[in-house]
Amino acid sequence: MLTTNRAAAVALGVLAVVVLFESRKLPLGSLHNPGPAYMPVLLALALLVFAILVGAYGGASRGLGAVGWSEWRHAAAILGTCAFAAIALERLGYRLTMAIALGFLIGVIERQGVFVTLTLAVALAAGSYLLFDTLLRVPLPRGPFGL
């Protein structure tokens, strides 16, 4: 049966193999004089061993089907908003990006009213900018028209 531990073991094992494969581009050095690939290879091998152990003793954990994923739509929307912020932050500027991101989360995902959405989106975006950029002097990106 595919349990949570076994699913994790497969993912960790695959990651370990990928690291081993990618490490071939770097000099390994020797046991007595380690090169830049030495530690990554050592750690990838250790991860592989741990993955095998987790998989081998992982039969008693919960079945993967028993894990609740009811909030996945929300999670995907939030991750999408973060991705949008990463793409737009230095193009649209902090205030515009955050106002759009907040507007999407509050208005579209949480289905709040237009007034609440607009007020919160603008107040939070402008307020956090004022606090960090203006008062605490943490430089935040500006977008078109100095926004």
Add this chain to the structure above:
Amino acid sequence: MTETVHNLLLGFSVALSPPVLLYAFVGCVVGTIVGVLPGVGPLAGISLLLPATFGLDATKAIVMLAGIYYGAMYGGSTTSILMRIPGEAASVMTCIDGYAMARKGRAGAALAIAAVGSYVAGTVSVVALMFLAPPLASFALRFGPPEYFALLILGLLVLAYMSSGSMVKALAMATLGLLLGMIGIDQMTGYFRFAYGVVELGDGIGVVPVAVGLFGLSEILATAGQETPPAVIKPTLRELLPSRQEWKDANWPIWRGTVLGFLIGIIPGSAHIISSFVSYAVERRLARRPEEFGQGAVAGVAGPESANNSATSGAFVPMLALVPSGPIPAVMLAAMMVHGVSPGPLLIKQQPELFWGFIASMYVGNVVLLILNLPLVGVFVNLLRVPYPLLYPGILVFCILGVYAVNSSVVDVWIMLVMGLVGYLLRKLEFEPAPIVLGVILAPMIEMALRQSLAMSDGQYAIFLTRPIATTLLAVGVLLVLLSLKSLITHGFDWRERMAMAEKGEEL
């Protein structure tokens, strides 16, 4: 002794100067809010607010960040008692009897006992910190690369051993963290490792995006789509006073929690979390009426709350004098380095104003927190009245802002996003993310210590077995691995497995 008192006076002259006092106060207020808000634990809180300290000098910055740390420890108890929502992981045990007390109409008493217990534990442990850190720092001067390598390996093993549940799973997470820490330029040869042309990855993966992603963002991902949180119980100021019997019941658990928390705090790992679990178990074992636990036992609030605050100070001992002992001290260490402070054995001698000012500010912080947590508890609770659908977008904005502001880099926002997804999946698969953060921090140190040790010994690994301190540390590590195998042989549950079951609510 005279020297310590003299140094402490120097510390108070720094800590009581109005600007430092102001930042200690701000740190405590912000920390309490961080502790009250579910989803923003002390680790994410410190990481998020690190950029806000960039404009400050090192003393003010460290004092403010430390205020956030122990403020969060205090604040976490509020939501645990009033709503059965742990503001941060160390308050999980407080939920059980704190909430039960609240349901019996003793919410105020529970909050007061938690606040006073935290104050006593915080103050006593700072005294212990004051006396222990300097001798430990002198001892640490005997450490060369082989000893550091052995200590760092031991730190990871202890963290894995102290984690609830499987040690193998915890070690797998620590190894994953160490692998992430390998990204970037190799310090010895200058080779780019696993950077794939992304220049920003040259300096490696920052601990802030990793911590905020694994803890802050993953919490939002897991909770945002869930049902509305339970109703808040709001006590009045008059209800805050515990009865004489409640004080009596809280007395010894507070002292036991203080000692236990401090000792566990020194040990590497998520000490503040572990200490509250251990304290709860000890109090239940010592109680005359253990059946009261879970039904509103005063000792079930007093012990764990004192222990997690005491562990907070305990964790500063190795951080200030030696190496970080867990993810939160590791972020604090990173913060110190950002401000040009090199923690380690020489810190106490080279920057006495900072070190003793920091110690003295913890005394001051404890008083500030006591004043804050008793009468203002109703104000903090109001934060929880904000519906979560409106609260989490705000928290998300601060996650993105905090991560971006550290290096003014969107690459860090992407790292946070990936780590948030990883943290969300790990939560679903019941893996602890804390060892990943410690692994990311320790990876460059471990690799450097190993390669320097081999350079010292002409490539002979025997160097780790010929130096007494290194050998002892590695032997302790091996012992822990053997201890973790005990339950496989006896076919019983060891304390870590019982703790994991308690966390899941399967058995208490």
